Amino acid sequence: MNKSDKTAIKEVIEHILQFRTKEIWDNENAKTSTYDWEEKDRLNKITTEKYDKPLIKLNNLLKREEQYKEVLDIEAEMRKIQAKKYITTDEMVEIYNISISSQRDYRGRLNDPLPFNQKKFRGKITYTVEDIEKWLKNQGK
Missing domain, CATH: 1.10.1660 (Multidrug-efflux Transporter Regulator; Chain: A; Domain 2)
Known part of the structure; x- marks a missing residue:
């Protein structure tokens, strides 16, 4: 993989992280009724699932020392959940x-x-x- 490929992957990862963070923030701060916190949690779960898998795949294309810590943390959390029976x-x-x-x-x-x-x-x-x-x-x- 050449340098321009790595740069492009890093840019895409950064954009996805920004979209993910913004959408989670929007879900948390949406004007809904007071009892609608379950709906907010559901939206956040959908948001994280929508962004997490592509982030992990892109991050794994990079060398270990170039990978994003935030994405590695997301991947570790997903593994923790999947490891439980x-x-x-x-x-x-x-x-x-x-x-x-x-x-x-x-x-x-x-x-x-x-x-x-x-x-x-x-x-x-x-x-x-x-x-x-x-x-x-x-x-x-």
């Missing part, structure tokens, strides 16, 4: 921005409930990451 209700809030009360509602649905695991009666609830990813795709989230 099971997550708790609190981790579900942190990773997928689905509140505990919404989780409860989704688990109680008659049609297409949120898949979960519970070892004992009134025991700790966990989710299988693979099942959650499939369920979210079906929900359009």
Whole structure:
């Protein structure tokens, strides 16, 4: 890869990072009703997914010492999530921005409930990451 290719890749990465940051900021500061924080979180998740994968691919084209730390941090966070097999209700809030009360509602649905695991009666609830990813795709989230 020649110097002009590297320069072009770096410019594209910087532009994508700027768009990502601006869109997240816009989502956070959108004028919505007070209870619409879940919608803001959903928009931010979509925004990060839209920008993160291309950023990581472009960053991986560069040599290790030339890569952007911010993109490496994004990639590390994605790997951390993908490495988990099971997550708790609190981790579900942190990773997928689905509140505990919404989780409860989704688990109680008659049609297409949120898949979960519970070892004992009134025991700790966990989710299988693979099942959650499939369920979210079906929900359009």
